[in-house]
Amino acid sequence: MSEQKHIFHHSFSIKKNDREELHGHKSYILWFTGLSGSGKSTIANLVEKKLHEMGISTYILDGDNLREGINQDLGFSSEDRKENLRRIGEIAKLFVDGGIVTLATFISPYASDREKVRKKVRQGEFIEIYVKCSLEECENRDPKGLYKKARQGEISNFTGVSAPYEEPENPEIIIETNQKSVGECVQQIINYLKHNGYLGN
Template sequence: MPTDNIHWHPVSVSREDREAGNRHKSALVWFTGLSGAGKSTVAHEVERRLHQRGCSTYVLDGDNVRHGLCVDLGFSALDRVENIRRVGEVGKLFVDAGLLVLTAFISPYREDRARVRTLFEPGRFIEVYCECPIAICEQRDVKGLYRKAREGLMQEFTGISAPYEIPQAPELVLNTGKQSIEECVSRVMRLLEERSILTADSAGPGSGPDVQ
């Protein structure tokens, strides 16, 4: 697509200005893992904890995004690539807006996740791998997706008929097959504090120590 006539318009309110108002830094926390690994559950609970501390947040959830932004995409390899590309670009806009963004996507390909990482300054993209044995994921299969995939009713299903590439160097690994939701959430919160995304100024009502 020709871009000769498209020019970036300078902003009058910077990300730093918005961060100062929010009293926390903005970043993208990218939860990846198999279907049923607990990505959405942990992401939404982390958001709840952040909201209690007065943080400005938003969760981009895999299923929800496919109801609108990515409604035109299927689950082929090419469509999965485009799905993650779009989410990465939206996440970048939200981070520029000063928000703490959490995404919950299977995002099975390392290359796609690495490409999203390049959109952000160092420290602004935090990859969290939700590690969970596929047997446990299948036990949690409230949507019946694994059953359909096993019966051949669903094609290109990650972990069954399509690959999942485990992150090689994520910022955090959560063993969601063994650790409780509370423990997983506390580990994410601690990481955000250790990386100075959250500061003492971010502490609000209901914050308290995030240790187990």
């Protein structure tokens, strides 16, 4: 901490509002949280495609993809999960400052970690999307075969099996992927953004 006194914040001429004006829309985080297999990445991918077609500047931060690079040194212990989310929160904040709509797809099992990311940006710039799906349905889907491995003891600290998942209490959006089609879930998100003024100046 003593080295912090040698760090000086630089202020630059171009600000976030300048970048938002250039892009023609607000910048914010769409934070997809839910169990493995609930459909986070699938739905985020289609939401991004819709936004792209509308001329919205976007980028997806995906859990597995970032663990291949910036977070490859982290495991899945409670401490590593928290550090994983801390780093992602800082990256997402940078994208928002850059005027980009950022879609983040992370199990993010702990409510406190999600709240910390929310507090990194301004009010209204963090939209929590609870991709709700029963554990039974997620296990039935098991697209990566992870639940099977977790049940067999090959994977430790697996959310929903050997590690907890804290459901969001007041998310901006809840999409129930075991009750609605993917298309309906995507449209629900687009409708929220449209009705709340997030899709353009």
